[in-house]
Amino acid sequence: MQFIRPVLHSQVCTSARPSARQFLQKLGKSCSFSLNSSSTRLYSTEFFPINDELYGLTDEQKQLRQTIFQFCQKELAPKAQQIDAENDFKDIKKFWRQCGELGLLGVTAPTEYGGLGASYLDHAIVMEEMSRACAAVALSYGAHSNLCVNQIVRHGTDEQKSRYLPKLISGEWIGALAMSEPNAGSDVVSMTMRADKQSDGSYVLNGSKFWITNGPDADVIVVYAKTKPEAGAHGITTFLVERDSPGFSCSRKLDKLGMRGSNTGELVFDGVRVPADRVMGRLDGGVYVLMSGLDIERLLLSAGPLGIMQAACDTAFQYAHIRKAFGQSIGQFQLLQGKMADMYCRLTSGRCYVYSVARALAQGSRQPMDCAGVILKCAEDATQSALDAIQILGGNGYINEYPAGRLLRDAKLYEIGAGTSEVRRLVIGRAINNIYKS
């Protein structure tokens, strides 16, 4: 007779599941006599399964998801709570190296620079699974791999790519992108940072940037500044600035509501000299780099709230089936069934939207309307799903030992960064107006 022992957690496991290795260790120390040790086996469905059949993913993409899932659940998820509590990801350099080894920091970068030469959809899958494990670190990852690396891939000269991409992709360097200023967020083209041309052809940057993800840690930053302030939006130029440039500093790390662990900073440029060959793209043509970059950024980052919604389902659905009240598991009560159904539909429809736009983008079709639409939808849905997760966990959802509160605080960022929900609605509305313009 075979005995299998399901052993339920006596309380819902709030930290990530034990990895396969820990599981094997529980099977029986160092001893070969593991015949008796299946008694300590842990069984639980800690993850709400993803039906990859729905999304038309290739076999490689399904395997990619599996790999990133295992990697992030082992290396990142166990630290997520601590990272949030400390507002710092101490092991970021080590984690960046590990990502570098797996090629994750340059998913869309050409292989000649160490990248994977893969598609936006592959990148989105990586972003989603990382966000599921720890949304804050995933945000830093997205800023590095898409906002910085991908912009250099798209607009850098061969010399700039050779100089910056290999170390950014190996994980030796951390990248960032700086466009927003203390007085220019939604109205980013009204930025006041100046880039004054010098007699030797170089530029001197003066001003400050605000809310910059990875700002405190970045080695390389894509910076937008006005080379021709009187030309407004058409006087912006893109620069590549290195951390050790004299006059450059990160004046402070911001203390945020959520995404704690994704270091966000205020960057000060006090007479920072940038050589002429660090201009990226056309002089005064930065607005094109900025705006087209924003579209791709929105698509890629929309996988962030997707991961949060998945994490919300992972946590809440399991809890609902373990927690008992009035003689049965609470997940069987109709009001909670309804909540879980809503969470499921938001997640699944969001995934369909993200993957569709990613595929279209990969094939060269970039529609600002859909890039804005996808992050608008996913961000607001993620906030709602996180609220639902807290509600399902009830009193426990309100305690920081459980991840639901962090999911909400992290989700809210996505309604603001990369263009607020309001701006996204404007973009879509105006695009629709354009269709009917006579």
Place this chain on the structure above:
Amino acid sequence: YIHIINKADMAASKGLKILVGCKRVIDYAVKVRVKPDRSGVVTEGVKHSMNPFDEIAVEEAVRMKEKKLAGEAVAISVGPPQSQETLRTALAMGIDRAIHVEIPLAQLEKLQPIHVSKLLAKVCESEKPDLVILGKQAIDDDCNQTGQMLAALLDWPQATFASKIEPSQDSKQLRVTREVDGGLETIDVSVPAVVTSDLRLNEPRYATLPNIMKAKKKPLAKMSPDQLGVDLQPRQEVISVEDPPVRKAGAKVESVEDLVGKLREKGLVK
């Protein structure tokens, strides 16, 4: 009786040919449910993955290739059509090619280590590996038999519960460190040999996307038990499968006297 094949120094040769066994099992993180008819556990629609000890075996084979101890690593899986996914994972970790011995669904539930070891032995006859690495046991049945049976069928030396595999001092054999109850035992085995992997042998790598894509092009051959001439008649009959009894609450004792008293009550101590 130790079967020695007169091989040149391992360092000088083209490297060992390694055969690695991979079993598709219910994923360790899944909550296993017993079927209502108590004939087994529910496997339909349940997440499956490679047996964790087999992942360690695959990793060891790939590392031996990287160290140039091995020249070719072949993965083999005995199981249903879905075992191909398990083999693809092995290929993505760095295995060169794969063999799938497909078992029809009807016979799958009654498959026992005795059958698997016979199938593997037959494959060894044609593939002629120098080393077979298997996971020490599968996490679904915990049998811990296939490796040992295979070695016996082939009349090869075996080194089970390996936590380290390296060339012996004279490079003519393999030195394997085994995890046993008393601690660690180190033995030298001649090749060809069967080794089973234990937890501390290594930490398996993650399959990278480029390797996942390369794996698609690697050869995957299919075989059937009939082709190999192995009879899959079950030797055992599972009478029933049940959940273990719910663990009863214990009792707290205040003092040593209390404890001894309770042990006496239960007749465990005179």
